[in-house]
Amino acid sequence: MERQTVRLGIIGAGNVGAALVAMLLDESRFPALLEAVGAPLSISAIAVRDASKVRPGIPAKLLTTDPLALATRDDVDIVVELAGGVDDAYRYVHAALSAGKSVVTANKALIAAKGTELEALARLQNVDLIFEAAVGGGIPILRALRTSLVGEKIHRVMGIVNGTTNFILSAMASDGADYGDVLAEAQRLGYAEADPTADVEGFDAAAKVTILSALSFGTSLEGAAIARQGISAITADDVAFAKRHHYVIKLVGVAERVGEFGISMRVHPAMLPEAHPLASINGAFNAVFVEGAKAGPLMMMGQGAGGNPTASAVLGDILEAGRNRLLGRRSATPDVETNLHMIPQGELQSSFYLTLDVLDRPGVLAAVTSVFGDHGVSIRLMEQSGMGDEARLTLVTHLALESDMTATLEDLQTVDTVDAIGACIRIVGEDLA
Amino acid sequence: MERQTVRLGIIGAGNVGAALVAMLLDESRFPALLEAVGAPLSISAIAVRDASKVRPGIPAKLLTTDPLALATRDDVDIVVELAGGVDDAYRYVHAALSAGKSVVTANKALIAAKGTELEALARLQNVDLIFEAAVGGGIPILRALRTSLVGEKIHRVMGIVNGTTNFILSAMASDGADYGDVLAEAQRLGYAEADPTADVEGFDAAAKVTILSALSFGTSLEGAAIARQGISAITADDVAFAKRHHYVIKLVGVAERVGEFGISMRVHPAMLPEAHPLASINGAFNAVFVEGAKAGPLMMMGQGAGGNPTASAVLGDILEAGRNRLLGRRSATPDVETNLHMIPQGELQSSFYLTLDVLDRPGVLAAVTSVFGDHGVSIRLMEQSGMGDEARLTLVTHLALESDMTATLEDLQTVDTVDAIGACIRIVGEDLA
Numbered sequence: 001m002e003r004q005t006v007r008l009g010i011i012g013a014g015n016v017g018a019a020l021v022a023m024l025l026d027e028s029r030f031p032a033l034l035e036a037v038g039a040p041l042s043i044s045a046i047a048v049r050d051a052s053k054v055r056p057g058i059p060a061k062l063l064t065t066d067p068l069a070l071a072t073r074d075d076v077d078i079v080v081e082l083a084g085g086v087d088d089a090y091r092y093v094h095a096a097l098s099a100g101k102s103v104v105t106a107n108k109a110l111i112a113a114k115g116t117e118l119e120a121l122a123r124l125q126n127v128d129l130i131f132e133a134a135v136g137g138g139i140p141i142l143r144a145l146r147t148s149l150v151g152e153k154i155h156r157v158m159g160i161v162n163g164t165t166n167f168i169l170s171a172m173a174s175d176g177a178d179y180g181d182v183l184a185e186a187q188r189l190g191y192a193e194a195d196p197t198a199d200v201e202g203f204d205a206a207a208k209v210t211i212l213s214a215l216s217f218g219t220s221l222e223g224a225a226i227a228r229q230g231i232s233a234i235t236a237d238d239v240a241f242a243k244r245h246h247y248v249i250k251l252v253g254v255a256e257r258v259g260e261f262g263i264s265m266r267v268h269p270a271m272l273p274e275a276h277p278l279a280s281i282n283g284a285f286n287a288v289f290v291e292g293a294k295a296g297p298l299m300m301m302g303q304g305a306g307g308n309p310t311a312s313a314v315l316g317d318i319l320e321a322g323r324n325r326l327l328g329r330r331s332a333t334p335d336v337e338t339n340l341h342m343i344p345q346g347e348l349q350s351s352f353y354l355t356l357d358v359l360d361r362p363g364v365l366a367a368v369t370s371v372f373g374d375h376g377v378s379i380r381l382m383e384q385s386g387m388g389d390e391a392r393l394t395l396v397t398h399l400a401l402e403s404d405m406t407a408t409l410e411d412l413q414t415v416d417t418v419d420a421i422g423a424c425i426r427i428v429g430e431d432l433a
Numbered sequence: 434m435e436r437q438t439v440r441l442g443i444i445g446a447g448n449v450g451a452a453l454v455a456m457l458l459d460e461s462r463f464p465a466l467l468e469a470v471g472a473p474l475s476i477s478a479i480a481v482r483d484a485s486k487v488r489p490g491i492p493a494k495l496l497t498t499d500p501l502a503l504a505t506r507d508d509v510d511i512v513v514e515l516a517g518g519v520d521d522a523y524r525y526v527h528a529a530l531s532a533g534k535s536v537v538t539a540n541k542a543l544i545a546a547k548g549t550e551l552e553a554l555a556r557l558q559n560v561d562l563i564f565e566a567a568v569g570g571g572i573p574i575l576r577a578l579r580t581s582l583v584g585e586k587i588h589r590v591m592g593i594v595n596g597t598t599n600f601i602l603s604a605m606a607s608d609g610a611d612y613g614d615v616l617a618e619a620q621r622l623g624y625a626e627a628d629p630t631a632d633v634e635g636f637d638a639a640a641k642v643t644i645l646s647a648l649s650f651g652t653s654l655e656g657a658a659i660a661r662q663g664i665s666a667i668t669a670d671d672v673a674f675a676k677r678h679h680y681v682i683k684l685v686g687v688a689e690r691v692g693e694f695g696i697s698m699r700v701h702p703a704m705l706p707e708a709h710p711l712a713s714i715n716g717a718f719n720a721v722f723v724e725g726a727k728a729g730p731l732m733m734m735g736q737g738a739g740g741n742p743t744a745s746a747v748l749g750d751i752l753e754a755g756r757n758r759l760l761g762r763r764s765a766t767p768d769v770e771t772n773l774h775m776i777p778q779g780e781l782q783s784s785f786y787l788t789l790d791v792l793d794r795p796g797v798l799a800a801v802t803s804v805f806g807d808h809g810v811s812i813r814l815m816e817q818s819g820m821g822d823e824a825r826l827t828l829v830t831h832l833a834l835e836s837d838m839t840a841t842l843e844d845l846q847t848v849d850t851v852d853a854i855g856a857c858i859r860i861v862g863e864d865l866a
Contacts, residue, residue, distance in 0.1 A: 023727060029586065036583040036765055132581065138728040140581030147580070148565065148573030148749040150469040153462065277734060280713045294456060295571040295735065295745035301710060302731035312728035316581040327762055332469055 004039045006322040007075050009101075011047045011067045011092055012082030013058055015307035016106060016133075016314065020080070021046065022057050023315055037322040044075045047083075071096040078321050080314060081105040090114050097121045097129065102325055104317040106133035106310055112207035115214065115221025116336055128330045130317040135208045136161060138309025139302035140316065141288045145215040146333065152292040154216045156256040158429075159288035160281050161208040163304040164199035165231050165251040167191045169239075169269075170282040173248060178236045191284065201230035202267035205253040209265050212288065213255035217263055218337030227345040229268040233423040237355065241383075241394055247271035248279040249425065262343040269425050271353055276429040346403030351380070351430075353396050355422035356412065360384075360391035364417040368393060371411045375404040389419075396427065437472045439755040440508050442534075444480045444500045444525055445515030446491055448740035449539060449566075453513070453747055454479065455490050470755040477508045480516075504529040511754050513747060514538040523547050530554045530562065535758055537750040539566035539743055545640035548647065548654025552766055561763045563750040568641045569594060571742030572735035573749065574721045578648040579766065585725040587649045589689040591862075592721035593714050594641040596737040597632035598664050598684040600624045602672075602702075603715040606681060611669045624717065634663035635700035638686040642698050645721065646688035650696055651770030660778040662701040666856040670788065674816075674827055680704035681712040682858065695776040702858050704786055709862040779836030784813070784863075786829050788855035789845065793817075793824035797850040801826060804844045808837040822852075829860065 008024070010017055023029065024043060034040055046058060047067035055063075064070055071079050071092045079096035081103060083089050089110045096103050097118060105111065111118075111131050122129035132142045136159070145154075160166050164186065171182045183200070186192035198204050206226040213219045231251050242249050252270045257263060272279045277299045281287040286304025291297050303309040324330050358364050365384075372379055372395075381396040397405070405424070412418050441457070443450055456462065457476060467473055479491060480500035488496075497503055504512050504525045512529035514536060516522050522543045529536050530551060538544065544551075544564050555562035565575045569592070578587075593599050597619065604615045616633070619625035631637050639659040646652045664684050675682050685703045690696060705712045710732045714720040719737025724730050736742035757763050791797050798817075805812055805828075814829040830838070838857070845851050 019727070023584070029584065032586075033584055035768060038765070138725075139731060140577045143581050144573045144577065147753065148576050148746065151456070151462065151466055151748045151752050152745055153465075275713075277713065280708075280710065292571075292745060294452070294741040294748075296739070296742050298572060298733070298735035300731070300733045303729040306729070308727040309729050312585055312725065313581065315584045315727075319584050320580065323765060327760070329760055329762070332471070332756060335468060 004326060005042050006037055006039050006325060007042050007044045007077045008080055008318065009045050009047070009070045009073060009076035009078070010043060010080045010082065011070060012084070013046050013048045013055060014082065016310045017046070017082045018055065018058060019307035019311035020082070020314055023311055025057070033319065036319040038326045039322070041318065041322060044073060045070050067092050068095055071101065072099040076101060077325055078102045078104060078318060080318065081107055082314070086110050086113050093118055094121065097125055097127060100125055100127060102128040102321040104314055104321055105131050106314055107131070108134035108204070108207045108211060111221055112210040113223045115211070117222065119221065119333055122330070123333065126330055128321040128324055130321055130331065131211070132317050133310045133313035135211050136286045136288055136300070136302065137304040137306060138312045139286060139288065139300050139304070140313065141300050142211070142215055143316070144300065146331070149290065149292060149295065150332070150334070152295050154257070154290060154292050156254065156291045157212045157216045157288060158252050158254045158278065159208070159212065159286065160250050160278055161253050161286055161288065161304065162199055162205045162251060163284035163286060164192045164196065166281065166286070167284050168200070169231060169234070169249055169251065172234070172236065172239045173243065176236055176240065179232060179234055200232050202228040202251065205251060205267045209253035209255050209267060212253070213263060213265050215334065216255055217257060217340065218334050219263055219340055220336045224265060227266040227268070231269050234269055234425070235422065238423055238425065241353070242271050246274045247427070248274055250278060252278070252428070258343045261340050263340050264343040264345070264348055266345060269423065270428045271425055272429045278429070346401065346406065348402050349399045350402060351397055351399055351427040352405050353425045353427055356393045356395070356418050357420040357422070358391050358393055359389055359417045359419060360387055361417055367415050367417055368412065371415060372397070372408055374411065375408045376400070377404050377408050437759060438475050439470055439472050439758060440475050440477045440510045441513055441751065442478050442480070442503045442506060442509035442511070443476060443513045443515065444503060445517070446479050446481045446488060447515065449743045449747065450479070450515045451488065451491065452740035452744035453515070456744055456748055458490070466752065469752040471759045472755070474751065474755060477506060478503050500525050501528055504534065505532040509534060510758055511535045511537060511751060513751065514540055515747070519543050519546050526551055527554065530558055530560060533558055533560060535561040535754040537747055537754055538564050539747055540564070541567035541637070541640045541644060544654055545643040546656045548644070549769055550655065552654065555763070556766065559763055561754040561757055563754055563764065564644070565750050566743045566746035568644050569719045569721055569733070569735065570737040570739060571745045572719060572721065572733050572737070573746065574733050575644070575648055576749070577733065579764070582723065582725060582728065583765070583767070585728050587690070587723060587725050589687065589724045590645045590649045590721060591685050591687045591711065592641070592645065592719065593683055593711055594686050594719055594721065594737065595632055595638045595684060596717035596719060597625045597629065599714065599719070600717050601633070602664060602667070602682055602684065605667070605669065605672045606676065609669055609673065612665060612667055633665050635661040635684065638684060638700040642686035642688050642700060645686070646696060646698050648767065649688055650690060650773065651767050652696055652773055653769045657698060660699040660701070664702050667702060667858070668855065671856055671858065674786070675704050679707045680860070681707055683711060685711070685861070691776045694773050696773050697776045697778070697781055699778060702856065703861045704858055705862045711862070779834065779839060781835050782832045783835060784830055784832055784860040785838050786858045786860055789826045789828070789851050790853040790855070791824050791826055792822055792850045792852060793820055794850055800848050800850055801845065804848060805830070805841055807844065808841045809833070810837050810841050
């Protein structure tokens, strides 16, 4: 009997694509891949922008510059979308699924914006749409959520899912350096983009939270509005305060069940107790912390980006999709739960850390604390440093409603003796440290 | 069309069995389980030793005292083996697989001793044998190895896979207490058995290393001889030294590729740098650290034992086996690689920490260090404490062959001025901290 082959069409040959092709062409791994799929894998074509560019390790005869044609070719069973972006990638993936191809993608932006629609199309076509690498690079967190934990009632998923911001915050913590200096260094080293907005303002993390929430709770993948606060306002003083009080500042993405049918999704900097498992995740590492009703707390960490780790995750997806194709089946994917509602950020409770630059005049403390009191926000710690016009108040509140804290911040802006309001950072995870 | 049901037979209703039954009978979870399997789950029977015992939450009409009959009943599709032990469990699982049932088990001892034979039988019968809970309780590490990472060339798997010893070592580190006192406390709290041998001497961890190695490298599951050293010789002084030098002592289980076809499996206490991800895994938590060629370092942590976490992992396996049965397929399992060989422990290299109680007489240092020199073991650090007959030498070596270190220890026993030799602890993971 002739053995079937599972044929791949790959769109994109950047870092990840090149690493993937190298893994697929490594003969020493052929037996393992054959065993995992049940048939050999082959590459039918690789779509690139510029076919004339020399690409070491990539056979030139496989190159094409027409990704849309590749997505529907007869000799392609699985389309691997590594092009990035939303609009073009959407066209390729939609075309591939419509033509009955299975699709593997690492594209978090695409899945966070169009995942529900594309998933419905994949279901209709009885093919797979798998996207492990879209969250946490090489960390197999999404597969854990859709297999091992699919029977588990999950309370909360909290992750460090952006390597750039974690690199910056880790460097600020270890060097005592200021945000701007570390960002410049990260840009020089290639860890941050020339325009770092997507990373440092939390957009990248928000897309990943959308995906984590969909797999944890069944929320939809169609561009959820996520409360989002970045790290650009964080100062060396904030980091120093955190260290003195045994906290670590991390940018966290959170998706959380509130009551039975409420869901909160948000991205913000957080002070985590040093003993919290996420507090020790440093540099470009990513980690996702899952709290299940029965499984208890789980954490998975690994390299959140990079050609090889991402390609490793993509390869795992290809093996799953390939095996499924041979067996004429697809992997189970969760339905969208229609009875969930989003909880407004203001209805959540947290402790807050806050700094205020104030004029050190008689009555300034009374003026500041009365604003907190007016909104029912109770202060659990206050430190004053500096003298005269340079004085700074550092405050930590007890648990307070976010809406009350927001109102407090608004009123503080009208207090004459308050010069400037620094980063307002939530203190989280104290129950788990 | 009438909907099929996937029918379970459960052997054992202790902590894990009771937690599992509660999860299966929780009506609020029915939709999620139905969606994951494609059909409802039902329990046909539960085998227990004593059917007259009152078991809250477990319907008495489901109880039977004949596990072997349960394993082959017509109205059972999946047998869930939670009885423990090897011989009886082997009979039940063998009978179930022979009768064409899929089997889910949490029994590490059974899998580590008989897994290869039972796996071959399952393959022959085209049914599943799945055992996620056998390693790391609720941590989905085995599924990650056999799905996401199946295409990955793995270099090393290192885990904290025994909660009892991790509880003891964590308490010794935080309290400065001695081994015996902490063990007694652990026994009082129910974290350690009256006879703690299986845990503290590393037998339990060794079974788990056998399983991790099988899924990482394709070694066989038939009672591998694993180099094994427990924690009972570790003293408060060792822990204090570790802390002073920014190490943490953990009992680690390691399965490692040596060259292309060599495999080393071992269980021993290790000094890990404080910055190593495994160093922060405390109390009864478990964690497994995986180093893949492409995925890079990954770590998964969670609750390594307990009724609910273990039942959560068992439920994940039931959902996988149930879905497979409806589709008439089984999950892929790795072949046993026949070209692998075990690397003798003596051929490995490590740095070692060692304490010697010596008589503080002229020439004692020369006598001790010349023994190290005779075997080519070079000393990188030496501390002397105490005076007269109470003196203690603490030594750390450079990288040395284990066989040379073993020979050094043997010769040290013949040195007159050496009174006693303390725990010899490997220093590992310094490349990754």
